Amino acid sequence: MSEKYHIVTYGCQMNVHESEKIAGILCAMGYEETRRIEEADIIVFNTCCIRENAENHAFGNIGALKKLKKQKPSLLVVVGGCMTQEKGKTEVLKQKFPFIDIMFGTLNLERLEALIKQKKKERKRVVEIREEAGEIFEDVTPFRTSYPNAWVNIMYGCNNFCSYCIVPYVRGRERSRKPENIIREVQNLVKEGYKEITLLGQNVNSYGSDGTTGMTFSELLDAVASIEGDFRLRFMTSHPKDFNEDVVKVMQKHRKICRLVHLPVQSGSNTVLQAMNRRYTREKYLDEIKMLRSYFPEAEVTTDIIVGFPGETEEDYLQTESLVKEVEFASAFTFVYSKRQGTKASTMDAQIPEDVQKDRIMRLVELVNAFTRKKSEKYMGKTVEILCEDYDSKKNLYFGRDEFGRMGYFISEKNVIGKFVQLKVTKVNGISLFGELEKVKE
Ligand code: 5AD
Ligand code: SF4
Numbered sequence: 117m118s119e120k121y122h123i124v125t126y127g128c129q130m131n132v133h134e135s136e137k138i139a140g141i142l143c144a145m146g147y148e149e150t151r152r153i154e155e156a157d158i159i160v161f162n163t164c165c166i167r168e169n170a171e172n173h174a175f176g177n178i179g180a181l182k183k184l185k186k187q188k189p190s191l192l193v194v195v196g197g198c199m200t201q202e203k204g205k206t207e208v209l210k211q212k213f214p215f216i217d218i219m220f221g222t223l224n225l226e227r228l229e230a231l232i233k234q235k236k237k238e239r240k241r242v243v244e245i246r247e248e249a250g251e252i253f254e255d256v257t258p259f260r261t262s263y264p265n266a267w268v269n270i271m272y273g274c275n276n277f278c279s280y281c282i283v284p285y286v287r288g289r290e291r292s293r294k295p296e297n298i299i300r301e302v303q304n305l306v307k308e309g310y311k312e313i314t315l316l317g318q319n320v321n322s323y324g325s326d327g328t329t330g331m332t333f334s335e336l337l338d339a340v341a342s343i344e345g346d347f348r349l350r351f352m353t354s355h356p357k358d359f360n361e362d363v364v365k366v367m368q369k370h371r372k373i374c375r376l377v378h379l380p381v382q383s384g385s386n387t388v389l390q391a392m393n394r395r396y397t398r399e400k401y402l403d404e405i406k407m408l409r410s411y412f413p414e415a416e417v418t419t420d421i422i423v424g425f426p427g428e429t430e431e432d433y434l435q436t437e438s439l440v441k442e443v444e445f446a447s448a449f450t451f452v453y454s455k456r457q458g459t460k461a462s463t464m465d466a467q468i469p470e471d472v473q474k475d476r477i478m479r480l481v482e483l484v485n486a487f488t489r490k491k492s493e494k495y496m497g498k499t500v501e502i503l504c505e506d507y508d509s510k511k512n513l514y515f516g517r518d519e520f521g522r523m524g525y526f527i528s529e530k531n532v533i534g535k536f537v538q539l540k541v542t543k544v545n546g547i548s549l550f551g552e553l554e555k556v557k558e
Contacts (some may be wrong), residue, residue: 264534
């Protein structure tokens, strides 16, 4: 019987996809997946350090393994992800959790197999964290878990140094993958039947700006969208300082590209944006939205917003509210500012008290949700195209998303997972749509 692996993932889509790569390495070594942590022979924690609560969560879960490891000493406990890349964190992890067998970083993920083999030979704990990013590894085949959706990295790292953000410190400088490797990967995914491809990067608009690819992001997007086949194409994350009309023109050329842009604004106040080192103004952001909607009036925008950044006044916060009202985001990820060691913002005076932060986040969430609900109501009675992702056995319904990321639920007698279906919306509940299946695209 083969040995089993279990992966625990924290954080963003980037990490979810990295876990698919970790799973790919483990599968190639002969391990099989188990959803039950007690059954596993190897457990990998793919950590995130972008905010303190993600980190605390991981600390709690790793600590809880102590008992299992005692009962089953052959169990391999592995910790990877961006927390291990954080300055001083490996030492903390080593001291707090002496039962960790292997630690590796996001910058040397491809070394996992070698590290497991080394650990199996030696009794000593194996720790290998690379400080600088090396060559992009192209040899890992991810074990994808999200059919019919697939994520494809187009670049790694970030050069932006937003003053609150730890990502550039733990994920290294920006590196872009070669266009031919990206195009080949997408061609294969489409051949395998994947129906929605999302191009991933911390700042996709600066793809190729390291001069190594011979292509800009809009040229890459054009090339990927020109691949034959029936699939949707998305990209994230765009940075407002670099998002431009060239990209929108490519969106206009290809109906495959979803007319939804994830464009994190972070704040509606120019003072805060400047202190965040975002390098755009509220006015520039709003102009970009106007430009996008001049091409596609139906275009939707999602965003990320931080409240309680050091020095944020009530007036600044209200500027964020007014921007939310002006743009009418389809949805927004809202965060309370989290102080990250080593970032510029962590040394700023005027850190905002927790009760003020909490009050602002509650008001903001309510405002954002009101727009999301208002947008849902507009769907009533309309027919939408949904890509069926899965079956919800609790609700007894199939579900999937429309072009704008809106979740729709429906009854079907046939299994339609991986198919585009037409859904007539008959009920709207908060952010979810319910409807009758009208047509299945074969
Ligand atoms: N505190 C709160 N939110 C943060 N983000 C990044 N760093 C921090 C931080 N220190 C948010 C930003 C970013 C998203 C991925 O996470 O909004 O766009
Ligand atoms: Fe962090 Fe800014 Fe880079 Fe996004 S663009 S990963 S927020 S530094």
